[in-house]
């Protein structure tokens with residue numbers, strides 16, 4: 348379950364040897380035996396030409412090579428025909444690897460030294476790659492490089508010891524050349540590079556072999572990266588993926604998500620997001636949209652409620668005050684903001700007001716609608732009043748009224764209805780404002796209730812453009828922010844390049860999460876989830892069919908829905924990502940090819 352770096356692995360090795368007292372040779376013996384067992388299991392699946400399987404072990408001069416020599420002994424004992432090719436003259440082996448070299452010679456196992464081009468690969472049924480492990484520095488040099496190329500070209504099945512030779516154990520970068528393994532037996536712990544792309548693709552099926560280093564030691568040594576598979580979902584996150592429900596519950600038990608998404612021409616983003624949120628189990632979903640979109644969208648997701656926000660007839664968010672959206676948050680349990688939102692003048696400041704309102708701060712702009720209303724602390728009423736003040740048409744003012752009404756703010760609603768009438772009469776914003784502010788002044792004394800926030804797509808671009816983000820109010824416990832950037836958005840947030848993000852995905856997500864106290868979901872193959880406390884997960888589910896427009900909108904809806912159900916952000920983000928990927932895998936299985944996958948399919952397979 349843990350994902351370790353080469354350096355962490357060295358420390359765990361040392362502790363086991365020096366403090367626990369297990370000799371390194373014992374670990375190596377366990378490692379080699381596990382590799383041999385994997386090879387034998389593979390032999391059983393191969394169509395052999397009648398006799399026993401013939402294995403060729405490629406051994407480097409370090410401990411990875413030592414593991415391979417142990418495997419050769421066990422293969423031989425199990426009756427397989429086994430030969431060893433040393434990458435370097437065997438005299439160069441030292442320490443435990445040298446002990447294995449001598450034992451191997453006494454066993455009578457055939458061994459030779461690599462001479463590029465001299466191996467007759469047709470004489471073997473399979474290859475054990477024990478050339479390079481976690482001690483690798485840079486791209487494989489000769490003669491390792493030639494051996495790797497020849498082994499790949501042989502077409503034989505390859506079992507890699509610990510990591511495929513040529514893989515960067517920490518980053519998943521694949522050097523040229525690099526072994527393309529069918530199986531990898533990770534020793535004691537899965538190395539990060541086996542979970543991160545592109546490393547994951549060259550590792551084949553990965554299993555983790557216990558070799559005597561206790562799993563709990565990883566906790567002691569503060570290893571805080573995890574492979575997110577079903578075992579981790581169940582054991583580490585403590586989640587049963589069938590999401591059982593108590594019988595005696597009702598829709599109010601499962602939270603109410605507010606999705607603010609969609610604009611012309613990206614209304615579909617909101618559609619996907621809201622559908623996914625409902626499929627992910629929230630009790631209720633409200634979809635806030637620019638008013639112009641409301642009518643065509645009515646009934647498209649019959650299970651969701653539509654909340655049209657006055658947009659000056661534009662069909663986008665440019666004329667929708669942040670306070671109008673903030674007002675809608677009352678009575679909701681999470682807000683998803685971003686899919687299909689678009690960009691507009693002043694949007695970073697707009698986002699800040701939404702951020703602060705959902706963090707429980709009264710937006711300063713509320714004061715403009717009537718200082719008294721703001722002082723009374725009635726954010727929905729004040730915000731709706733502000734909205735009405737900004738409204739220049741009767742329709743917009745009526746829209747503001749519906750916002751206030753949905754926020755459960757009857758006084759505010761009355762104020763805005765009044766404003767609508769005033770606008771109809773006087774058609775000036777000033778009239779609307781004064782009409783609105785009087786009843787709003789009488790509004791009840793309430794502060795906005797903090798609620799969890801998911802920021803996706805353009806909301807992330809707005810955030811990236813906010814030079815003052817470091818000064819934004821810190822979110823209280825219970826109102827976490829989950830950011831779901833793809834690598835391009837992550838690069839904008841970090842103000843670096845996409846290749847820099849991709850070179851160290853865990854580092855990129857973790858550094859931003861720790862610095863800003865947010866949860867980061869860095870999407871893409873092997874999505875990384877990072878928490879403000881420095882914990883990171885690398886997801887194991889999903890497929891390239893999910894590289895299709897709208898998949899991210901589905902993910903944002905899932906995470907928002909789980910947050911609305913009261914899940915803590917680490918569980919909501921990690922499980923949401925895993926579930927999204929698994930639904931994508933199931934949807935792909937149902938079709939002939941992953942290429943056919945559409946984002947809506949992912950929501951359908953939740």
Ligand SMILES: NC(=O)C1=CN([C@@H]2O[C@H](COP(=O)(O)OP(=O)(O)OC[C@H]3O[C@@H](n4cnc5c(N)ncnc54)[C@H](O)[C@@H]3O)[C@@H](O)[C@H]2O)[C@@H](O)CC1
Nearest residue numbers: 374375409410411479480481482483484485486487488509
């Ligand atoms: N106690 C331990 O340390 C254990 C280690 N184990 C194995 O030991 C491995 C790590 O062993 P080592 O630290 O000896 O390192 P490796 O066996 O991975 O390789 C180190 C050797 O390769 C050479 N080398 C490094 N980069 C190279 C490059 N780019 N091209 C060509 N040669 C290169 C180095 O000069 C060094 O001689 C693990 O991956 C695992 O397989 C296991 O036996 C379990 C116990």
Ligand SMILES: Nc1ncnc2c1ncn2[C@@H]1O[C@H](COP(=O)(O)OP(=O)(O)O)[C@@H](O)[C@H]1O
Nearest residue numbers: 833870871872889890891894896897898899900
């Ligand atoms: N090759 C892949 N393997 C696994 N998951 C993928 C792959 N490509 C994309 N995805 C997933 O699909 C989603 C795409 O999201 P995003 O890039 O925001 O797309 P959009 O904005 O079109 O919705 C993310 O959850 C991402 O992790």
Ligand SMILES: [K+]
Nearest residue numbers: 479508510512
């Ligand atoms: K290897």
